[in-house]
Amino acid sequence: MHADVKVFDRSEAASRAGAESFAELARRAVAEHGRFSAALSGGDTPRAMYRMVADSPLCERIPWDHVHLFWGDERAVPPEHPRSNFKMAYEALISRVPIPPANVHRMRGELLATRAAQAYEEELRAHFSEPVPRFDLVHLGIGDDGHTASLFPDAPELAIDDRAVVASFDRAQDEPRITLTFPVIDAADHVEFLVLEPEKARVVAEVLAGGERGGRYPAHRVAPRGRLVWLLTEPAARMLPRTESRQ
Ligand code: 6PG
Numbered sequence: 001m002h003a004d005v006k007v008f009d010r011s012e013a014a015s016r017a018g019a020e021s022f023a024e025l026a027r028r029a030v031a032e033h034g035r036f037s038a039a040l041s042g043g044d045t046p047r048a049m050y051r052m053v054a055d056s057p058l059c060e061r062i063p064w065d066h067v068h069l070f071w072g073d074e075r076a077v078p079p080e081h082p083r084s085n086f087k088m089a090y091e092a093l094i095s096r097v098p099i100p101p102a103n104v105h106r107m108r109g110e111l112l113a114t115r116a117a118q119a120y121e122e123e124l125r126a127h128f129s130e131p132v133p134r135f136d137l138v139h140l141g142i143g144d145d146g147h148t149a150s151l152f153p154d155a156p157e158l159a160i161d162d163r164a165v166v167a168s169f170d171r172a173q174d175e176p177r178i179t180l181t182f183p184v185i186d187a188a189d190h191v192e193f194l195v196l197e198p199e200k201a202r203v204v205a206e207v208l209a210g211g212e213r214g215g216r217y218p219a220h221r222v223a224p225r226g227r228l229v230w231l232l233t234e235p236a237a238r239m240l241p242r243t244e245s246r247q
Contacts, residue, residue, distance in 0.1 A: 001223040003208065005230045007237040007246045011048065011196040014231045017247065018194045019052035021229070022137065023061050025190055029136040030066045037127065038137040039072040039180060039188075041149070042085025045141045045196055050092035064099045068127065072138055072185070073150035074107035076116065076167075076176035083175075084109060113167035113176040120165040120178060130187070133164055138180070138188040138224070142195055146203050146217025149185065150177035157181065158218060182221055189226035193219070198235035205239035 008014040022038070029036035040046065052058060071085055079086045086106045094104055105123055108116045124133040140148045150168045151157055157168045157179065164184045168177045185191060195204055206214035208230070214220050222228065234246075 001228055003228045003230055005208065005232065005237070005240070005245065007232050007234055007240075009234055009247075011233050013247065014194065014196055014233050015046075015049040016052055017231050018046070018049040018139070018192065019058055021192060021231075022049070022053050022139075023058045025137050026062045026067055029189075030063045035066045035068060036063075036137070037068045037070065037133075037135050039070045039135050039139065040085070040089050041072050041139045041141045041194070042074065042088065043141050043143075044088075045194055046139065047088055047092050049194060050089055051096075054093045054096035059097055062097070064097055064103075067099055068103045068105060069094065069099065070105045070124075070135070071107045072140060073168075073177055073179040074109045074116070075170075075173075076109050076111075076113040076178060078110040079106060081109070107165075107178045109178065113178050116178045117163075117165045117167045121163065124164050124184075132187045133184050135184070135188040136190065138185050138191045140185075140191060140193045140219070140222065142193060142200060142203060142207070142219045144200055144203055145172070146207060146219050148193070148219040148222060150179035151182065151218040151221075153216065153218060155218075158221065185222055186224050188224045190229070191222055191224040191226070192229045192231065193222075194231045195236045196233050198233075198238065200236050201239045204230070204232065204236055208240060
């Protein structure tokens with residue numbers, strides 16, 4: 001799978017590139033088919049990017065009435081819990097933009113993870129006409145173990161191809177999760193990874209190199225029908241060949 005790799009000198013520049021990409025994809029999707037359906041990533045990395053999307057001038061460029069926000073994954077915690085991906089996105093982005101509340105499609109982490117996954121599949125079926133939900137954007141991060149969304153190494157969920165959303169489990173955090181599956185991620189028109197931290201340089205290099213070791217990481221399995229983009233800081237890209245485009 002070909003990936004466009006863009007390297008930025010600092011976290012702020014990489015996050016800004018992610019925010020501008022979000023705004024441009026939103027404008028294009030709404031112009032082309034009347035709405036923009038995006039699956040957000042969680043964790044700490046995207047917080048600054050989400051804040052930039054909500055700041056002027058980007059905020060005003062986005063047709064919020066036609067934007068639908070989903071999540072790529074969620075921790076099985078209530079929305080007010082400090083580990084909730086929804087809470088992070090709500091504080092950084094959703095509470096600061098004029099998006100209709102009905103356009104915010106939260107994974108219900110307060111439920112049992114298997115029940116939350118079933119409920120989310122129903123929500124995706126109600127929103128998308130295609131048998132496999134087709135997002136305009138799936139935004140992803142990567143863990144230092146090569147997980148993405150909540151698809152963890154050697155987990156049974158990696159092989160699931162007949163479900164859109166499943167329960168999974170983060171052994172490192174001893175935490176049940178809800179996650180989109182590979183078929184949904186790969187059906188997207190645009191998948192974008194954002195990686196800022198130097199500690200992830202090795203896993204980024206191995207995932208992008210593929211091969212025996214890199215191929216074992218869930219993040220390496222991401223192969224969208226559309227475009228695959230990696231936005232990296234120099235420190236996160238430091239183990240890549242220098243051929244990658246420096247911005
Ligand atoms: C989550 C994320 C997950 C995240 C990576 C990186 O719920 O944790 O969706 O896939 O992208 O774990 O997390 P950080 O950005 O916090 O390093």
